[in-house]
Amino acid sequence: MxxxxxxxxxxxxxxxxxxxxxxxxxxxxxxxxxxxxxxxxxxxxxxxxxxxxxxxxxxxxxxxxxxxxxxxxxxxxxxxxxxxxxxxxxxxxxxxxxxxxxxxxxxxxxxxxxSVPEVLNPEEVERLLANPPEGPLRARDKAALELLYALGGRASEVVGLGVTDLKEHGRLALLRGKGSKERLVPIGERANRAVRAYRDGLRRELDPRGRQEALLLGAAGGPWHRQGLWRLVRDAAQLAGITKPVWPHLLRHSFATHLLHGGADLRAVQALLGHASLT
Known part of the structure; x- marks a missing residue:
């Protein structure tokens, strides 16, 4: 067939x-x-x-x-x-x-x-990361945006992160990709700061008894979903004045492209993506 x-x-x-x-x-x-x-x-x-x-x-x-x-x-x-x-x-x-x-x-x-672009340029990424929507969940949204770009992860990998998936005092994240394949990816200091601020503040309010394993929580205190991450990326891009369509996977491509332009080894970038290729 x-x-x-x-x-x-x-x-x-x-x-x-x-x-x-x-x-x-x-x-x-x-x-x-x-x-x-x-x-x-x-x-x-x-x-x-x-x-x-x-x-x-x-x-x-x-x-x-x-x-x-x-x-x-x-x-x-x-x-x-x-x-x-x-x-x-x-x-x-x-x-x-x-x-x-x-x-x-x-x-x-x-x-x-x-006219859909393959990647965002670094200046556009900076503007997007600086513009999580105002509101009671802003600390979570800031952490989610920072993680999405810093890890180069898929939307499902980022929203699937658990609290115990953060290793070495938050400097590494254990991502679970397609086929249940796991990889450790460095988070970066800026994203680490955003995650710490969220965990020490808003997340404790959303899960006061510490019953949830999911790192990123919804407004009701349960696990967040990738549809919410899609909406967040779209809204942050609009607030940043980025007129072209932006979605989570575009940040993944941007992450890889920026590393390669910075001189990173191709195989190292592929390992960070958890993929045999850069797609």
Whole structure:
């Protein structure tokens, strides 16, 4: 079975493809193109650690487009076809009662995702890290942003950190990556200070009895989720005046790129990322 014919995992994909083939009477070639577009969407959502279609708004679609452009080397016409297919799929989910709000429809013209950058420059990173939203959870948000960039971690790795995963007085973090692979990554003094300030203050208020192992906690005192980290990165970028789409994985790429530009060894950077390549 070819990649184009392989079963896609996005919700109701098979039913949607049957719908466009039978109810809309689209040609076999068009149905095949739509299947491929959904396969691309599944790959991008998995790589960027997105959940279901309810999370797909303009920023997330831009992130998926950027990933497909950079990692799958998809050209602009192919990406345009993908967006058409994704919009039709989301509209079908709404019609079937499987999705409440179709936020993919809010995605603007392709100019947005054609200009998605591969990385943030160092000055943009500094501005983003300096702009966690004001509010009662600002200390947590500051720690989360600092950790995300300092560790070069995936969103799931950062929100999955436990208190006991901080080693050597907070100078190292034990990250658990894909396939349950573990690696120790240095945190850096600035991120360490932000984490200490959060642990000594807000975190004790959120978990006064010390029952939670998770380092980053939500407003109710339970473990935080990666969707919250996505929103935090987006909001901090907006507060920093960064107009291009920003998502957690972009900070991971920025971390690696800045190290390489600073003269770091390629294999050392790959080890820090916990990956065989820089993607």
């Amino acid at each position: 070819s990649q184009d014919e392989a079963a896609v995992l996005v919700p109701a994909a098979g039913r949607f493809l049957d719908h466009v083939r039978l109810a809309l009477a689209l040609s076999p070639n068009t149905v095949r193109d739509y299947r491929t577009a959904l396969n691309h969407l599944q790959a991008a959502m998995s790589a960027l650690e997105l959940g279901g279609p309810e999370q797909l708004g303009p920023d997330e679609v831009a992130a998926c487009m950027g990933w497909l452009r950079d990692q799958r080397k998809l050209a602009a016409p192919t990406l345009a076809l993908c967006l058409v297919a994704w919009r039709m799929w989301a509209r079908y989910l709404v019609e079937e009662g499987l999705l409440v709000h179709d936020r993919i429809a809010l995605t603007p013209s392709p100019k947005l995702w054609r």
